[in-house]
Amino acid sequence: MAQLILNHLTKDFGGGRPAVSDVSLTVREGGFLALLGPSGCGKTTVLRMIAGFEQPTDGTIDYGERRLSDASRALPPEKRNMAMVFQSYALWPHMTVAGNVGYPLKVRGISGESWRSRVGEALALVKLTDYAERRPAALSGGQRQRVALARCLVTSPDVVLLDEPLANLDQHLRKSMEETFRIFHERSGATMVYVTHDQSEAMALATDVAVMSEGRLVQLAPPAEIYARPEGAVVGGLIGRGSILRLPVADHAPRALAWPMLCEAIGSADDGPRRDVLVRPEHVRQDADGIALEVKACVYEGERFALTLALPDGQPLKAYGDTAIPVGQKADFKIASGWRL
Numbered sequence: 001m002a003q004l005i006l007n008h009l010t011k012d013f014g015g016g017r018p019a020v021s022d023v024s025l026t027v028r029e030g031g032f033l034a035l036l037g038p039s040g041c042g043k044t045t046v047l048r049m050i051a052g053f054e055q056p057t058d059g060t061i062d063y064g065e066r067r068l069s070d071a072s073r074a075l076p077p078e079k080r081n082m083a084m085v086f087q088s089y090a091l092w093p094h095m096t097v098a099g100n101v102g103y104p105l106k107v108r109g110i111s112g113e114s115w116r117s118r119v120g121e122a123l124a125l126v127k128l129t130d131y132a133e134r135r136p137a138a139l140s141g142g143q144r145q146r147v148a149l150a151r152c153l154v155t156s157p158d159v160v161l162l163d164e165p166l167a168n169l170d171q172h173l174r175k176s177m178e179e180t181f182r183i184f185h186e187r188s189g190a191t192m193v194y195v196t197h198d199q200s201e202a203m204a205l206a207t208d209v210a211v212m213s214e215g216r217l218v219q220l221a222p223p224a225e226i227y228a229r230p231e232g233a234v235v236g237g238l239i240g241r242g243s244i245l246r247l248p249v250a251d252h253a254p255r256a257l258a259w260p261m262l263c264e265a266i267g268s269a270d271d272g273p274r275r276d277v278l279v280r281p282e283h284v285r286q287d288a289d290g291i292a293l294e295v296k297a298c299v300y301e302g303e304r305f306a307l308t309l310a311l312p313d314g315q316p317l318k319a320y321g322d323t324a325i326p327v328g329q330k331a332d333f334k335i336a337s338g339w340r341l
Contacts, residue, residue, distance in 0.1 A: 019045045087163055089145060211238060243279050247275065257339070
Protein backbone atom coordinates (compact mmCIF):
# COMPACT_ATOMS: atom_id res chain seq x y z
CA MET A 1 0.00 0.00 0.00
CA ALA A 2 1.38 3.40 -1.04
CA GLN A 3 1.63 6.02 1.66
CA LEU A 4 2.42 9.71 1.35
CA ILE A 5 5.40 10.35 3.61
CA LEU A 6 6.81 13.74 4.62
CA ASN A 7 10.16 13.40 6.38
CA HIS A 8 11.70 16.41 8.19
CA LEU A 9 10.16 18.71 5.59
CA THR A 10 11.41 22.31 5.71
CA LYS A 11 10.78 25.34 3.51
CA ASP A 12 12.70 28.56 4.11
CA PHE A 13 11.95 31.53 1.86
CA GLY A 14 14.56 33.61 3.69
CA GLY A 15 14.06 36.68 5.81
CA GLY A 16 13.24 35.11 9.16
CA ARG A 17 11.43 32.05 10.51
CA PRO A 18 11.03 29.19 7.99
CA ALA A 19 7.53 28.87 6.56
CA VAL A 20 7.69 25.14 7.34
CA SER A 21 10.11 23.65 9.86
CA ASP A 22 10.95 19.95 10.30
CA VAL A 23 7.48 18.52 9.55
CA SER A 24 7.27 14.73 9.53
CA LEU A 25 4.03 12.80 9.00
CA THR A 26 2.60 9.85 7.11
CA VAL A 27 -0.74 9.86 5.30
CA ARG A 28 -1.99 6.32 4.92
CA GLU A 29 -3.31 5.19 1.54
CA GLY A 30 -6.93 6.22 1.17
CA GLY A 31 -6.75 8.42 4.26
CA PHE A 32 -8.18 11.91 4.63
CA LEU A 33 -5.72 14.24 6.34
CA ALA A 34 -6.70 17.76 7.37
CA LEU A 35 -3.90 20.29 7.76
CA LEU A 36 -5.37 22.67 10.32
CA GLY A 37 -4.08 25.96 11.66
CA PRO A 38 -4.37 29.75 11.55
CA SER A 39 -3.26 31.86 8.59
CA GLY A 40 0.52 31.88 8.21
CA CYS A 41 1.11 28.60 10.03
CA GLY A 42 2.62 26.89 6.94
CA LYS A 43 -0.18 24.51 5.99
CA THR A 44 -0.61 25.81 2.42
CA THR A 45 3.16 25.74 1.88
CA VAL A 46 3.15 22.06 2.87
CA LEU A 47 0.35 21.42 0.36
CA ARG A 48 2.22 23.25 -2.40
CA MET A 49 5.35 21.17 -1.73
CA ILE A 50 3.29 17.96 -1.95
CA ALA A 51 1.81 19.19 -5.24
CA GLY A 52 5.24 20.09 -6.63
CA PHE A 53 4.67 23.85 -6.86
CA GLU A 54 7.39 24.47 -4.24
CA GLN A 55 10.62 22.55 -3.61
CA PRO A 56 11.71 21.73 -0.06
CA THR A 57 14.70 23.52 1.42
CA ASP A 58 15.34 20.33 3.38
CA GLY A 59 13.67 16.98 3.97
CA THR A 60 11.88 14.63 1.58
CA ILE A 61 8.46 13.78 0.18
CA ASP A 62 7.81 10.18 -0.91
CA TYR A 63 4.76 8.41 -2.29
CA GLY A 64 5.27 4.71 -1.69
CA GLU A 65 8.70 3.82 -3.12
CA ARG A 66 8.80 6.91 -5.33
CA ARG A 67 10.74 10.02 -4.30
CA LEU A 68 8.71 13.11 -5.23
CA SER A 69 10.88 15.86 -3.80
CA ASP A 70 13.96 16.64 -1.82
CA ALA A 71 16.31 19.63 -1.56
CA SER A 72 18.17 18.72 -4.77
CA ARG A 73 15.39 17.68 -7.15
CA ALA A 74 11.62 17.63 -7.54
CA LEU A 75 9.33 15.64 -9.80
CA PRO A 76 7.17 18.05 -11.87
CA PRO A 77 3.53 18.40 -10.76
CA GLU A 78 2.18 16.79 -13.93
CA LYS A 79 4.15 13.58 -13.23
CA ARG A 80 2.85 13.05 -9.67
CA ASN A 81 -0.65 11.77 -10.55
CA MET A 82 -2.17 14.25 -8.12
CA ALA A 83 -5.11 16.60 -8.52
CA MET A 84 -5.67 19.91 -6.76
CA VAL A 85 -8.85 21.79 -5.87
CA PHE A 86 -8.27 25.49 -5.38
CA GLN A 87 -10.22 27.99 -3.29
CA SER A 88 -10.92 29.96 -6.49
CA TYR A 89 -12.15 26.81 -8.38
CA ALA A 90 -9.80 27.65 -11.33
CA LEU A 91 -12.37 26.85 -14.03
CA TRP A 92 -12.05 27.90 -17.68
CA PRO A 93 -14.88 30.43 -18.23
CA HIS A 94 -15.13 29.80 -22.00
CA MET A 95 -15.54 26.02 -21.59
CA THR A 96 -18.68 24.11 -20.68
CA VAL A 97 -18.88 22.12 -17.46
CA ALA A 98 -18.10 18.95 -19.40
CA GLY A 99 -15.18 20.67 -21.12
CA ASN A 100 -13.72 21.78 -17.82
CA VAL A 101 -14.11 18.33 -16.26
CA GLY A 102 -12.64 16.59 -19.29
CA TYR A 103 -9.75 18.99 -19.88
CA PRO A 104 -7.17 16.88 -17.96
CA LEU A 105 -8.13 13.91 -20.14
CA LYS A 106 -7.70 15.99 -23.28
CA VAL A 107 -4.19 16.97 -22.17
CA ARG A 108 -3.42 13.25 -21.79
CA GLY A 109 -4.64 12.51 -25.31
CA ILE A 110 -7.89 10.79 -24.31
CA SER A 111 -10.84 11.52 -26.59
CA GLY A 112 -13.96 10.00 -28.13
CA GLU A 113 -16.15 7.53 -26.25
CA SER A 114 -13.61 7.03 -23.49
CA TRP A 115 -13.58 10.80 -22.84
CA ARG A 116 -17.39 11.02 -22.79
CA SER A 117 -17.74 7.99 -20.52
CA ARG A 118 -15.25 9.18 -17.92
CA VAL A 119 -16.60 12.73 -17.90
CA GLY A 120 -20.14 11.39 -17.52
CA GLU A 121 -19.16 9.19 -14.57
CA ALA A 122 -17.41 12.09 -12.84
CA LEU A 123 -20.39 14.44 -13.34
CA ALA A 124 -22.80 11.79 -12.08
CA LEU A 125 -20.80 11.41 -8.87
CA VAL A 126 -21.12 15.11 -8.04
CA LYS A 127 -24.74 15.25 -9.30
CA LEU A 128 -24.09 17.63 -12.20
CA THR A 129 -25.09 15.46 -15.16
CA ASP A 130 -27.83 17.91 -16.20
CA TYR A 131 -25.36 20.82 -16.14
CA ALA A 132 -22.82 19.37 -18.59
CA GLU A 133 -23.41 22.02 -21.30
CA ARG A 134 -23.57 25.06 -19.03
CA ARG A 135 -20.75 27.56 -18.56
CA PRO A 136 -19.23 28.22 -15.09
CA ALA A 137 -20.78 31.71 -14.97
CA ALA A 138 -24.24 30.11 -14.91
CA LEU A 139 -23.44 28.01 -11.81
CA SER A 140 -23.62 28.73 -8.10
CA GLY A 141 -20.49 28.66 -5.96
CA GLY A 142 -21.30 25.17 -4.68
CA GLN A 143 -21.87 23.88 -8.20
CA ARG A 144 -18.56 25.33 -9.39
CA GLN A 145 -16.80 23.60 -6.51
CA ARG A 146 -18.41 20.31 -7.54
CA VAL A 147 -17.15 20.86 -11.10
CA ALA A 148 -13.64 21.25 -9.67
CA LEU A 149 -14.10 18.01 -7.72
CA ALA A 150 -15.29 16.16 -10.82
CA ARG A 151 -12.25 17.42 -12.71
CA CYS A 152 -10.10 15.82 -10.00
CA LEU A 153 -11.97 12.53 -10.12
CA VAL A 154 -11.81 12.12 -13.90
CA THR A 155 -8.07 11.38 -13.90
CA SER A 156 -8.24 8.77 -11.09
CA PRO A 157 -5.49 10.52 -9.07
CA ASP A 158 -3.53 8.84 -6.30
CA VAL A 159 -3.74 11.96 -4.14
CA VAL A 160 -6.25 14.84 -4.11
CA LEU A 161 -5.06 18.13 -2.60
CA LEU A 162 -7.64 20.68 -1.43
CA ASP A 163 -6.64 24.24 -0.51
CA GLU A 164 -9.37 25.90 1.62
CA PRO A 165 -12.00 24.70 -0.89
CA LEU A 166 -15.03 25.94 1.08
CA ALA A 167 -13.72 29.36 2.09
CA ASN A 168 -15.79 31.24 -0.51
CA LEU A 169 -19.10 29.53 0.27
CA ASP A 170 -21.81 30.57 2.73
CA GLN A 171 -22.55 28.44 5.81
CA HIS A 172 -25.43 26.51 4.23
CA LEU A 173 -23.41 25.58 1.14
CA ARG A 174 -20.38 24.65 3.27
CA LYS A 175 -22.39 22.01 5.11
CA SER A 176 -23.77 20.65 1.85
CA MET A 177 -20.29 20.48 0.31
CA GLU A 178 -18.88 18.69 3.36
CA GLU A 179 -21.25 15.82 2.56
CA THR A 180 -20.12 15.94 -1.09
CA PHE A 181 -16.49 15.67 0.00
CA ARG A 182 -17.27 12.69 2.23
CA ILE A 183 -19.00 10.85 -0.63
CA PHE A 184 -16.19 11.82 -3.03
CA HIS A 185 -13.60 10.37 -0.64
CA GLU A 186 -15.51 7.14 -0.08
CA ARG A 187 -16.12 6.48 -3.77
CA SER A 188 -12.83 7.65 -5.24
CA GLY A 189 -10.58 5.82 -2.76
CA ALA A 190 -7.99 8.57 -3.24
CA THR A 191 -5.73 9.82 -0.49
CA MET A 192 -6.87 13.35 0.38
CA VAL A 193 -4.97 16.23 2.00
CA TYR A 194 -7.23 19.10 2.98
CA VAL A 195 -5.99 22.52 4.11
CA THR A 196 -8.32 24.55 6.33
CA HIS A 197 -8.35 27.06 9.19
CA ASP A 198 -11.88 25.91 10.16
CA GLN A 199 -11.69 23.31 12.91
CA SER A 200 -15.31 22.19 12.38
CA GLU A 201 -14.51 21.25 8.75
CA ALA A 202 -11.41 19.35 9.81
CA MET A 203 -13.23 17.45 12.55
CA ALA A 204 -16.21 16.60 10.33
CA LEU A 205 -14.26 15.37 7.30
CA ALA A 206 -10.84 14.02 8.19
CA THR A 207 -9.68 10.62 9.38
CA ASP A 208 -6.63 12.38 10.84
CA VAL A 209 -5.97 16.00 11.77
CA ALA A 210 -2.50 17.60 11.71
CA VAL A 211 -2.46 20.84 13.70
CA MET A 212 0.22 23.33 12.68
CA SER A 213 1.51 26.46 14.39
CA GLU A 214 4.33 28.78 13.27
CA GLY A 215 5.55 26.33 10.64
CA ARG A 216 5.67 23.31 12.94
CA LEU A 217 3.49 20.25 13.40
CA VAL A 218 2.21 20.32 16.98
CA GLN A 219 -0.12 17.30 16.98
CA LEU A 220 -1.28 14.59 14.59
CA ALA A 221 -4.18 12.34 15.65
CA PRO A 222 -7.73 11.26 14.74
CA PRO A 223 -10.37 13.96 15.37
CA ALA A 224 -11.77 12.34 18.51
CA GLU A 225 -8.33 12.11 20.10
CA ILE A 226 -7.43 15.69 19.13
CA TYR A 227 -10.64 16.86 20.78
CA ALA A 228 -10.38 14.78 23.94
CA ARG A 229 -6.60 14.88 24.49
CA PRO A 230 -5.06 17.97 22.89
CA GLU A 231 -1.34 18.51 23.30
CA GLY A 232 -0.77 22.02 24.60
CA ALA A 233 -2.67 25.30 24.68
CA VAL A 234 -2.36 25.90 20.92
CA VAL A 235 -4.32 22.75 20.05
CA GLY A 236 -6.67 23.09 23.01
CA GLY A 237 -7.55 26.64 22.05
CA LEU A 238 -7.96 25.85 18.34
CA ILE A 239 -10.19 22.79 18.65
CA GLY A 240 -13.70 23.12 20.08
CA ARG A 241 -15.11 25.90 22.22
CA GLY A 242 -13.37 25.09 25.48
CA SER A 243 -12.00 27.33 28.22
CA ILE A 244 -8.32 27.24 29.15
CA LEU A 245 -8.03 27.93 32.87
CA ARG A 246 -4.87 28.67 34.83
CA LEU A 247 -5.14 26.52 37.96
CA PRO A 248 -2.77 25.32 40.70
CA VAL A 249 -2.36 21.69 39.63
CA ALA A 250 0.64 19.55 40.63
CA ASP A 251 2.99 18.15 37.98
CA HIS A 252 2.23 14.62 39.14
CA ALA A 253 -1.54 15.09 38.77
CA PRO A 254 -3.19 12.99 36.04
CA ARG A 255 -3.84 14.61 32.66
CA ALA A 256 -7.56 13.84 33.02
CA LEU A 257 -8.83 15.75 36.05
CA ALA A 258 -12.12 14.92 37.78
CA TRP A 259 -14.40 17.26 39.75
CA PRO A 260 -12.95 16.83 43.27
CA MET A 261 -9.46 17.88 42.13
CA LEU A 262 -10.82 20.69 39.95
CA CYS A 263 -12.99 21.98 42.79
CA GLU A 264 -9.99 22.02 45.11
CA ALA A 265 -7.88 23.84 42.51
CA ILE A 266 -10.56 26.45 41.77
CA GLY A 267 -11.04 27.20 45.47
CA SER A 268 -7.33 27.16 46.29
CA ALA A 269 -5.50 30.28 47.42
CA ASP A 270 -2.18 28.65 46.43
CA ASP A 271 0.13 31.18 44.82
CA GLY A 272 2.44 28.48 43.50
CA PRO A 273 2.91 27.45 39.84
CA ARG A 274 -0.26 27.24 37.79
CA ARG A 275 -0.93 25.09 34.75
CA ASP A 276 -3.28 25.25 31.80
CA VAL A 277 -6.40 23.12 32.16
CA LEU A 278 -8.85 22.74 29.28
CA VAL A 279 -12.53 22.51 30.22
CA ARG A 280 -15.13 21.81 27.54
CA PRO A 281 -18.52 23.56 27.92
CA GLU A 282 -20.41 20.26 27.75
CA HIS A 283 -18.56 19.14 30.89
CA VAL A 284 -19.89 22.07 32.94
CA ARG A 285 -23.38 21.60 34.39
CA GLN A 286 -25.65 23.09 37.00
CA ASP A 287 -25.51 21.10 40.24
CA ALA A 288 -26.58 21.98 43.76
CA ASP A 289 -23.35 20.41 45.03
CA GLY A 290 -21.20 22.64 42.81
CA ILE A 291 -19.70 26.08 43.44
CA ALA A 292 -21.43 29.42 42.98
CA LEU A 293 -20.39 31.13 39.73
CA GLU A 294 -21.65 34.41 38.35
CA VAL A 295 -23.29 34.45 34.91
CA LYS A 296 -21.57 37.01 32.68
CA ALA A 297 -23.41 36.21 29.43
CA CYS A 298 -26.33 34.04 28.31
CA VAL A 299 -26.97 33.56 24.58
CA TYR A 300 -29.78 31.47 23.09
CA GLU A 301 -28.48 29.13 20.37
CA GLY A 302 -31.72 27.35 19.46
CA GLU A 303 -31.39 24.00 21.17
CA ARG A 304 -29.51 25.37 24.20
CA PHE A 305 -28.13 28.43 25.95
CA ALA A 306 -24.43 29.29 25.74
CA LEU A 307 -23.26 30.65 29.09
CA THR A 308 -20.16 32.54 30.09
CA LEU A 309 -19.45 32.14 33.80
CA ALA A 310 -16.86 33.75 36.04
CA LEU A 311 -14.73 31.73 38.45
CA PRO A 312 -14.14 33.23 41.89
CA ASP A 313 -10.86 34.72 40.62
CA GLY A 314 -12.56 36.21 37.56
CA GLN A 315 -11.43 33.68 34.90
CA PRO A 316 -14.15 33.09 32.25
CA LEU A 317 -15.65 29.62 31.88
CA LYS A 318 -17.91 28.55 29.00
CA ALA A 319 -20.88 26.28 29.69
CA TYR A 320 -24.16 25.12 28.17
CA GLY A 321 -27.56 25.27 29.85
CA ASP A 322 -31.12 24.14 29.16
CA THR A 323 -32.67 27.31 30.54
CA ALA A 324 -31.80 30.99 30.57
CA ILE A 325 -30.03 32.42 33.61
CA PRO A 326 -30.10 36.19 34.09
CA VAL A 327 -26.77 37.97 33.65
CA GLY A 328 -25.34 38.93 37.02
CA GLN A 329 -27.06 36.09 38.86
CA LYS A 330 -25.10 33.33 40.58
CA ALA A 331 -25.81 29.63 40.15
CA ASP A 332 -24.11 26.45 41.35
CA PHE A 333 -22.06 24.55 38.76
CA LYS A 334 -19.88 21.44 38.69
CA ILE A 335 -17.07 20.75 36.22
CA ALA A 336 -17.27 17.05 35.47
CA SER A 337 -13.80 16.84 33.93
CA GLY A 338 -10.87 18.78 32.59
CA TRP A 339 -7.67 18.04 30.67
CA ARG A 340 -4.27 19.26 31.86
CA LEU A 341 -2.46 20.69 28.85
